[in-house]
C-alpha cells in the first residue's frame with residue numbers, strides 16, 4: 358500500500374512523499390518533480406493568486422479631492438503644504454513634488470526645504486477591520502487575537518479618562534456659552550488659550566507626520582441626517598482607528614466618496630506626551646478642544662474612550678445650540694414603540710441595562726432628544742467588561758467577536774480565552790463593538806419621544822431605595838443633581854466607589870451650564886433587571902407606593918420577582934439610627950451641591966427654579982432645607 362502526498366515547494370517544484378509499509382517498516386522517499394500542480398512559480402506569485410479584488414477599496418477611484426483633504430488635515434506650520442498622502446501599502450517613500458515657488462516668497466522656500474516637508478505619508482483611510490487587525494497585531498505591542506475573534510489590546514499607561522487634563526479653548530465665538538471651570542463649580546471645562554492650542558496641535562501633527570503609517574477614519578456622529586456631523590479621526594494606532602470605526606456611524610461607500618471637509622477632526626497623538634513647559638499643562642497629558650476650528654488634540658493618553666467622549670462633548674455643545682437636548686444615556690424601545698432612556702454616570706449600567714433581548718437597542722451611551730424624538734449619536738457600544746458573564750449578559754458576551762476591540766483585558770496565553778474576572782491591568786476593562794453586533798439593535802438608531810426616563814444611581818451610602826417614582830419636578834431636581842457614585846477605573850485616580858454629584862449624570866462632558874440641559878453593596882443585576890421589566894410592563898406606574906421621609910420618594914410596596922426587603926434599604930442596616938444619620942447627611946450633601954444651581958443659571962425662571970428646589974430633600978418637618986455650608990463627603994460603604 359502506498360500513499361502519496363504532494364506539497365508545493367517554494368521554488369515552484371513539487372515534492373512527492375512516498376510511504377510504504379513493507380514488513381511493517383515505513384519508508385519515506387522524497388522526489389522532486391516538475392509535475393507542477395501549482396499555477397504559480399514562486400511564493401510571491403502564489404500570494405498574488407491568493408487575493409483578488411471583488412470590490413474596489415472603499416476609497417479607490419475616489420479621488421484626488423480626498424487625498425488633498427487628508428493632506429490638508431495633516432498640514433503643520435513647519436511645512437509649506439500638507440504631506441503627500443499615499444493610500445495603502447508601502448508607497449510612502451515617493452518624494453512629493455516640490456511646490457511651485459511663488460515669486461518673492463521667502464517663507465515658501467524655507468518651508469519646502471524642511472525635512473518634514475520632504476516626507477510623504479502612508480495613510481490607511483477607512484481601512485476594514487481585517488486590515489486594521491493585521492496592522493495592530495504587527496505594529497502595536499500587546500495586541501493579540503483572542504479565542505472569540507476579538508482584538509485584545511493595551512491602552513498603555515492610562516486605562517481610564519483623564520478629566521483633569523481636558524481643556525477647552527477660550528475664544529470669542531463660544532466663550533459666553535461655555536460653563537467654565539471655576540473654583541469647585543463642578544465644570545469639567547478647564548480653559549486654555551488659542552495660542553497654546555496651536556502649540557499642542559503642532560506637536561501632535563508633527564509627531565503624526567513623522568510616523569511611517571497613519572490611520573484615518575471618516576464617519577458621522579448622530580443618526581439624524583438633519584443634525585449629524587462629519588468627524589475625522591487621525592491616529593497613530595490601528596487599534597484607535599478600529600475603535601472609532603466601531604463607535605462612529607460608518608459611512609456608506611458613496612457617503613465616503615463625497616465626505617468633503619469634516620466638521621470635527623480629532624488628532625490622536627496619544628503615545629506622545631505634551632511639552633510640560635507649555636502654558637496650562639499640569640501633567641504629560643492634555644486633551645484639548647477648539648470649538649472655533651472644530652478640532653481636538655490628544656497628547657499623552659492612548660485610552661480610546663477620550664475620542665468617543667470628545668465627540669460627545671462637541672455634540673453637547675452643538676446640539677443644545679439648535680434646540681436639541683444631548684444626553685448621557687442608553688436607550689431602547691419596546692414592542693409598541695415605547696422608548697426608554699437610561700441615564701447614569703459611567704459604570705452605572707447604561708450599556709448593561711439598555712441591552713435587553715425584549716427591547717430593541719437604540720444606543721447605549723450618547724443620545725439626542727429633538728422635537729421629533731430621540732437619536733443615537735454613535736454607531737457602536739462601549740461595555741464595561743469586568744466580571745462579564747455569558748449567563749448574566751449574553752448579548753454583550755456574544756458581541757465580543759471578530760471586529761470587537763477589547764481593551765486591557767487579561768487572557769490565557771495558550772488558550773487565548775479571556776479572563777473577564779481579572780483586573781490585573783485595570784478595573785476598567787472595556788469592549789467596543791458595532792451596534793449591529795447586538796442581535797436586536799434598531800438600525801437606523803432612532804426612536805420616538807421617550808415614555809420612561811430611568812435615572813440610574815449608584816448610591817454608595819446605601820440609603821436610597823432601589824426604585825422610586827419621581828414627579829416631574831423631582832425628576833428635574835435629581836437629573837440636575839446627578840447624585841451617584843464614580844465607580845473604580847473609568848477616570849484616572851478613582852479606585853473605590855466615590856460618592857459624587859455629576860450634573861445630568863454626565864458632568865464630565867457638559868459644555869453649557871447644567872440648567873441648559875433640562876430642566877454598600879450593589880443591587881444584584883437580576884433584581885435591577887426585574888425592576889426595569891416592571892417599569893416597562895406598566896406594573897410600577899400602577900403600583901401602590903409609600904413615600905420615604907426627607908427625600909419624598911414614592912417607593913412601590915412590591916415588585917414582581919424582587920424580594921420585598923430589597924425595596925427598603927433600611928433593611929440592610931443593622932444600626933437603624935446610623936441609617937437615619939446617613940440619610941440626613943446625604944440630604945445635606947444634596948442641598949449643598951444644589952446651591953450652585955438654585956438660581957437657575959439664567960436658563961430657567963425663578964419660579965421654575967424654586968419648584969425644582971422644592972422637589973429636593975426636605976427637613977423632617979416638611980420645610981425647605983438650608984445648606985449648612987460645611988457638608989463633606991464621608992463614605993459609608
Ligand SMILES: Nc1ncnc2c1ncn2[C@@H]1O[C@H](COP(=O)(O)OP(=O)(O)OP(=O)(O)O)[C@@H](O)[C@H]1O
Nearest residue numbers: 701703704705706707708709740741880881882885
Ligand atoms: N445592578 C446592576 N445594574 C447594572 N449593572 C450592574 C449591576 N450590578 C453589576 N453591574 C455591572 O456594572 C457594569 C455596568 O457597566 P456599563 O458599561 O453598563 O456602564 P455604563 O453606564 O454604560 O457606563 P459608561 O458610560 O462608562 O460606559 C457592568 O459591568 C455590569 O455587569
Ligand SMILES: O=C([O-])CC(=O)C(=O)O
Nearest residue numbers: 518662666703722739847
Ligand atoms: O468614556 C469612557 O471612558 C466610558 C464612558 O462611556 C464614560 O466614562 O461615560
Ligand SMILES: [Ca+2]
Nearest residue numbers: 708739740741
Ligand atoms: Ca457602557
Ligand SMILES: [Mn+2]
Nearest residue numbers: 685702703722
Ligand atoms: Mn459613558
